[in-house]
Amino acid sequence: MRRLLIAGNWKMNCGPYDAAELLEGLKAKKAEVDEHVDVLVCPPFVSIGMAVKYLYDTDIQVGAQNLHFEENGAFTGEISGSMLAESGCNYVIIGHSERRQYFGETDETVNRRTQKALKHKLAPIICVGESLKQRKAGDHYDLVKDQIKAALNGINEEQVLDVVIAYEPIWAIGTGETATPGQAQEMHEYIRKILAGLYNQETADSVNILYGGSMKPANAQELLSQPDVDGGLIGGASLDADSFSEIITIAEDLA
Ligand code: PGA
Numbered sequence: 001m002r003r004l005l006i007a008g009n010w011k012m013n014c015g016p017y018d019a020a021e022l023l024e025g026l027k028a029k030k031a032e033v034d035e036h037v038d039v040l041v042c043p044p045f046v047s048i049g050m051a052v053k054y055l056y057d058t059d060i061q062v063g064a065q066n067l068h069f070e071e072n073g074a075f076t077g078e079i080s081g082s083m084l085a086e087s088g089c090n091y092v093i094i095g096h097s098e099r100r101q102y103f104g105e106t107d108e109t110v111n112r113r114t115q116k117a118l119k120h121k122l123a124p125i126i127c128v129g130e131s132l133k134q135r136k137a138g139d140h141y142d143l144v145k146d147q148i149k150a151a152l153n154g155i156n157e158e159q160v161l162d163v164v165i166a167y168e169p170i171w172a173i174g175t176g177e178t179a180t181p182g183q184a185q186e187m188h189e190y191i192r193k194i195l196a197g198l199y200n201q202e203t204a205d206s207v208n209i210l211y212g213g214s215m216k217p218a219n220a221q222e223l224l225s226q227p228d229v230d231g232g233l234i235g236g237a238s239l240d241a242d243s244f245s246e247i248i249t250i251a252e253d254l255a
Contacts, residue, residue, distance in 0.1 A: 004224065004251045005164065005208050005231035007040040007125065008238025009065065009093060010047075019047035023054040025241030030248050033059040036255035038231075039248055040091055041238065045079055052088035063091030066099060067122070069112035081120035092122045093233070095151065097129055097170045107150035114151055118159050125164040125210070125233065126151045128191075132171035140169075141190060148194050157199045164208045165191055166233040172213025174235060181222045181229075184211045188228035217246040224254055 014022055023041070033039050042063040043051050051062045068078035084092060094117060095110035110126065117124040128147040130140035144167070152160060167187050169179050179187075188209045195204035211223050212233030223229055231251070237243040 002206065002208055002230045003036055003038055004255055005038045005040065005210060006244075006248050006251050007063070007091070007093075007166075007210065007231065007233050008042060008244055009096070009212070009233055009235050010041065010043045010238060011065070011098070011235055012044055013239055014043055014047055016047050016050040019043050019050045020054060022239065022241055023051060026060065026245060027054065027058055029241060029245035030060065031058040033248060034252040034255055037248065037251045042091070042093055048084070048087050048089060061090045062088055063093065063122075063125070064089050065093045065096070067092050067094070067113055067117060069109060069116050071116075081116045081122055084122055085120040089122055091125055091164070092117050093125045093127065093166075095147075096127045097168060097173060101170075107147060110147075110151045111153050114155065114163070118155070118162060121162075123162045123164055125166050127166045127168050127212070127233070129168040129170055129173075129213075135169065135171065140187070144187065144191065145194050148191065149198065152198060157203050160195070160199060160203060161206055164210060165195075166210040166212050167191060168212035168233060174214070176214050178214045178219050178223070179211070181226050184223055184229055185226035188226065188230075192228055215247065217243055217250065220247045220250045221254070224251055 040061045040063050042065050064084045067081045094113045099105040114124045128144050130143050172179050192204045208230040210231045210233045211229050215232040215234045216237040
């Protein structure tokens, strides 16, 4: 049985002080979470320590938003998988469309980061998804398939059980526009089919596939109740303790 995962992607928001305030609010509402739901926050690197400290006595886990694919060395400005693990992270977001768009992330570097994350026992949340132009051209299925195949190159059947896929249509990220529950389900089902082809059905049925793109309390119920939607990667609404905890409650009610 897959467990629902509600993950907050804070992006470049909340230094340690703001993080403490947001986490206080979240803790007050959701220190304990239903055993069938996993909850995660992914703050910027500098606030990870604060989050780990604040959340140690809660059911909420901490992840990062990126990692470098080398072990250590002369890579100014980068953070390694071992550093994240040592800091208390259990998850790491990889290949977010903002990183692909603004920071030269490619399918190849996504794959290298995924390998490194798994090596350090960080569950990679691999982001895939198409632009509006690609969807309009009918290319979205092929694109997502290529992104997933490249990301999982060399990842074996046992390792993929720790991988989380996040389907985030670029046109729905931060725009207020959401994929309809039907559009999300359709793509999630397709992603599971790709996984079944790469591995087998049982393995595909065990992998968590999250939806991301303007998920909020008003649409979470509909999206999360789709059979192949196993949670959400939530940007904007995760920066508000009330909204984020409301989405967690919705997931708990569905679990
Ligand atoms: P959003 O961001 O919820 O603000 O659309 C989601 C994401 O980019 O992970």
